[in-house]
Amino acid sequence: MRLSLRLPRLIACASLLATCAAAGAAVLEINQTCAVTGGCLPGDTGGFPVTISQPGEYRLTSNLSVKNLPTPENVTAIQVDAADVDLDFNGFGLFGATTCSGFPTTCLPVGSGYGVLATKPGTAVHDGSVAGFGAAGLALDDGLRVERMRLWNNGREGLRSYSSGGILTDSMVFANGGDGAHTYRYTVVTGSTFVANNANGFYGDQYSAVEESISWGNGRRGYQSDVSLSAHFSVANGNRTSGIGGAAYGCVAANNVLYGVTTAVFTYDTVILQSVLTGNSAGPWLSGNVSLGQNACNGSAC
C-alpha cells in the first residue's frame, strides 16, 4: 500500500532527492525524511514503501518508522524491485507497530506489511534491526544474505524466503509470530539465535546447514526441515516439540517437549554424533534409521 503523500512531494522532490540520495555518491541514502516526502531514490515516488528499483548499495541514515501511519500492520517499509542490492542498515532499524507477548508468542496486529520485501534475487541486508511489522520482518528472494541483524516482534516470520540459496549469519531472531526464520532451500545459518518464536526457530525446507547457533523456547521445533538439515555444534533447548529435525553433530538437545533429535519430515535417515541429548520428554530421538556415535542420552552412552 502506498500512502497518499503526493502534494509535499511536488514541492520538495528536487531538493530532497539531492540530499537523500546523495546524488553522485556510490552509496544511496534512505531515511525517514525523504521516505515520507519526496522519495529517496530515482524511481521512488515518496511514501511507504521506499522502492529500490536499481542494483547497487544503499544505506539507512535514520530509522524508518511506519508506526504512526493508518493501519501500520499493512505497510511495507522498503521494497526491493531490483537484483543485487546491498542494504546497509548502518545501525538503524525499521520499526512497525506490531507487538508480541506471551509464550508461545502471539503478535498483534498481524497484517501484510514487511520490513523489507525483495521481489528480485541477490538482496543483502546487514547491521540493523527490523521489528514490529505485520507480516515478516524480511521477505527475500533467491540468494539472500542476512548478516548481523536483530529481527523481533514481527507478526509472522522474522525472515521468510520461498526461494533458493541463502546465508543467515550472526543474527538474533526473537519473539516473532511465526517461524523465527523460514527459508526454502540451500540455506546456511551460522552463529545465530532463535528464541521464543511462535512456531519453529529455524525452518529450512530443503538442504540446510546450521552451525554454532541456539534455538530455545520456540513454539515448535528448534531446527526444522522437510527434507534435509544438518546441525553442527548448536543448541536446541526447551522447544515445544522436538529440538533438531535432522542430523546433529556435536549438538546439545535438551529439555524439548518431544524428542531431542528427529529426522526431517519427509526423510527416514539421520545421524547423531558427539551430541548430548537429555531431558527430552518423548526420548532422546525418534526411532527410525538413526546412526549413533559417541553420544550421551540422559547421562548414559547411547
Add this chain to the structure above:
Amino acid sequence: MRAHRTPRALVALTLGGLSLAFAGAAAARGPRDGRVAVDQICAPFGCFPGDAPGWPIEITQPGAYVLTSNLDVRAEPTPENVTAVQVAAPGVDLDLGGFALHGPVICATGAPGSCTPSGGTGDGVRGTSAALALRVHDGSITGFGRNGVYAEGDLATIERVRLGQMGSTAVVAIGAVARLSGLLVLRSGGAGVYTGGVGGSLFDSSVAEDALGGVSTGDAAQLQTVVVETGIAGAAYTGLGSRLTHVEAWGDGKAIWVGAGSSVLHSRAEGSSTPYLFCGQQAAYSGLILTYGGQPVVGGSGLSLGQNACYAGGAC
C-alpha cells in the same frame, strides 16, 4: 546517579543560549551517514534532545550513535560513580568508533581484585531494561567503578570491544539472548563476563586475570573459540544444556564447570588443582585435554564420550 556538572558546564548554562550552541554541536561535527555523534565536548551540555546536561549521556531514542572522541569521566568528583553512556530505548546501535570510554579505576597487575577506587557504581555503558537489542561495538572501555557494559534488556550484542580494569565484572548482560564476540577482557575486580539470561553466546574472545571468575552464563548458552583464565575455580561456568567448543580454560580447580545436560567438545581445561572439569548431571565431554595438577581430572557426573587426554594417564 547524575554527576555534578563541570565548571565549564556551569559557565555555559550561565550564558543561557550558549549552551544550546553546544547541544547538537557533536552532530554537526559528526559523520555524514545519519548517525548521531557523541563526544566529550557535548557531554556537559547535552549531546542531543533527551540528553540532559552532564553525565551520563542519555540515549532515549532508537537509532545509530557513534563516538567521535574518547569519553573520559576521570575529572568528575567521585568518578567511580559516574556512568558515561546510559541507553533507555530499544534498537540502539552504539558504535564506539575506535574510541575509548575512560573511568578512574586501576587494577594492579599480578594482584587480582586490587582495584582502586573500589565500590563504585558507574558503568561505561549502561542499558536499562528498555534497551532491547542494544548493540555496542568497536572500541575500548576501561576503568569504570562497576561494569564496563551493563545490559539489562534482551538481545544485547557486544562486539569487538576491549575492556579492562573495572571495579566489578567487565561485562554483564542479564537479558535473554545476549551475543558477545571479539571481546578482549582483562584484569577486572569482579568476573570477566556474565550473561545471566537464557541463550547467551560468547565467540572468539579472550577473558583473563579477572578476580572473581572468567565467564559465567545462564542456560542454553554457547562458548565457541574462547580463551579464559582466572586465579580461582570456575574459569568457564555455564548453565543447563549449554555447549562449549574450542575453549581453552585455566582455573584453580574446575577450570570448566558446566551445568546439567551440557556438552564440552574439543577443548582444554587446566589448573593447579583438581578437578579440571566439573559436570552437572547428564553432561558429556569428548576431545578434551584435562591436565596439570594431578588426579582426578573430572568431578561431578559427566560422561566421557572418549578421545580425551588426561593428566599423566594418557587417553581417558
